[in-house]
Amino acid sequence: MTPQSLDLVGIGKSFDGADVLENIDLAIRPGEFLSLVGASGCGKSTLLRIIAGLETPDRGSVAIGGRDVTEADPSDRNIAMVFQSYALYPHMSVRQNIATPLRMRRLPLAARLPVIGRLVPGLGATRREIASAVEDAAEALQIRPLLDRKPAQLSGGQRQRVALARALVRAPAAFLMDEPLSNLDAKLRAHMREELAGLHRRLGATFVYVTHDQIEAMTMSDRVALMEAGRILQLGTPAELYERPASLSVARFIGTPAMNLLPVEIDGAGRISGLGRDLGLEAPQGKRGPATLGLRPEDLRFVANGSPARILRTEHHGADRYVTLEILDRSAPTLTLRQRADEEPIPGADGTVALGFHAGRAHLFGADGARLVLRARRQVAA
Numbered sequence: 001m002t003p004q005s006l007d008l009v010g011i012g013k014s015f016d017g018a019d020v021l022e023n024i025d026l027a028i029r030p031g032e033f034l035s036l037v038g039a040s041g042c043g044k045s046t047l048l049r050i051i052a053g054l055e056t057p058d059r060g061s062v063a064i065g066g067r068d069v070t071e072a073d074p075s076d077r078n079i080a081m082v083f084q085s086y087a088l089y090p091h092m093s094v095r096q097n098i099a100t101p102l103r104m105r106r107l108p109l110a111a112r113l114p115v116i117g118r119l120v121p122g123l124g125a126t127r128r129e130i131a132s133a134v135e136d137a138a139e140a141l142q143i144r145p146l147l148d149r150k151p152a153q154l155s156g157g158q159r160q161r162v163a164l165a166r167a168l169v170r171a172p173a174a175f176l177m178d179e180p181l182s183n184l185d186a187k188l189r190a191h192m193r194e195e196l197a198g199l200h201r202r203l204g205a206t207f208v209y210v211t212h213d214q215i216e217a218m219t220m221s222d223r224v225a226l227m228e229a230g231r232i233l234q235l236g237t238p239a240e241l242y243e244r245p246a247s248l249s250v251a252r253f254i255g256t257p258a259m260n261l262l263p264v265e266i267d268g269a270g271r272i273s274g275l276g277r278d279l280g281l282e283a284p285q286g287k288r289g290p291a292t293l294g295l296r297p298e299d300l301r302f303v304a305n306g307s308p309a310r311i312l313r314t315e316h317h318g319a320d321r322y323v324t325l326e327i328l329d330r331s332a333p334t335l336t337l338r339q340r341a342d343e344e345p346i347p348g349a350d351g352t353v354a355l356g357f358h359a360g361r362a363h364l365f366g367a368d369g370a371r372l373v374l375r376a377r378r379q380v381a382a
């Protein structure tokens with residue numbers, strides 16, 4: 001199976017006069033694991049359905065492996081789509097479920113019928129090829145011991161793997177997945193994330209994965225396209241989206257716990273003040289007025305002469321601890337600090353603490369939400 005590129009150019013789509021996708025350009029590389037992530041209703045499923053050919057764009061073009069397929073039927077695109085509902089045939093064994101796409105494609109109608117099918121002569125070689133492709137797909141998904149079971153005798157994760165094997169057996173040009181893990185419980189979801197990432201590495205196939213769960217997108221993907229209201233806000237590696245969010249919207253969406261956002265003011269000389277003091281940070285020349293300072297929870301820290309704050313709550317998360325704080329005497333929102341559980345304990349459970357932040361890792365967003373370059377005059381600000 002040669003991995004194929006997927007190229008979307010100028011895709012637009014509206015339903016009942018409402019724009020759902022606006023001028024989407026997206027070049028997905030051969031063999032890439034790309035996630036489309038965004039809040040419910042942002043258009044990610046519609047975009048995936050357009051790639052699959054299940055929906056027609058109003059504007060723009062779709063190419064698979066360099067071939068324009070904008071007008072092609074789904075069946076002519078050689079693409080496998082995996083949904084959250086696995087839609088396995090309940091009366092068939094796992095083996096038969098996986099074989100179905102190949103039987104449909106390679107065997108004549110009579111040969112697919114039960115009983116009579118076995119009597120159709122001259123198809124031994126085709127049947128052996130199908131059986132061997134089923135074994136290979138089952139091997140890749142590690143479900144060989146389950147081949148003779150019925151779907152009802154499988155767990156959710158096993159059914160998901162069967163659905164993937166059924167997609168895999170067709171050797172598609174790309175796999176499109178729409179929230180395939182959302183029916184699974186949290187633990188199994190985490191396990192299946194690893195499995196999918198492993199499967200992608202083994203196959204080297206192009207994967208396009210739709211999810212509203214940024215953790216899923218960030219943990220598995222080579223690149224993530226973050227969507228909002230029918231547009232791609234930012235396309236980049238998980239590290240780029242986390243470390244250099246292009247806008248306030250991206251900063252809000254990516255990261256758990258979410259980035260702390262503080263209202264600040266940029267004066268005529270570019271100095272940034274917030275929490276009632278000069279924060280020791282500088283904005284680019286010519287930018288002045290209200291702005292937003294973004295601080296990841298792990299970049300907040302307890303320091304000797306910081307802003308006085310009070311601990312509202314401490315949550316234990318195994319290796320990490322999330323501390324919710326309130327800055328005293330200031331109209332700042334509550335802040336979340338993330339600490340390793342083995343770092344020095346937080347002073348006085350209910351007492352006052354002094355809070356600072358890693359200035360070199362702060363983010364600045366202008367009044368329009370766009371990222372601004374930030375210069376720190378010192379390493380740790382308070």
Ligand SMILES: Nc1ncnc2c1ncn2[C@@H]1O[C@H](COP(=O)(O)OP(=O)(O)OP(=O)(O)O)[C@@H](O)[C@H]1O
Nearest residue numbers: 015016020038039040041042043044045046047212
């Ligand atoms: N066939 C349709 N007819 C009319 N409106 C539709 C149709 N399909 C989708 N929409 C609308 O288009 C918008 C985008 O839908 P889409 O399913 O692409 O979003 P999504 O980001 O995948 O959301 P979710 O995570 O909830 O599935 C939504 O407002 C939805 O109601």
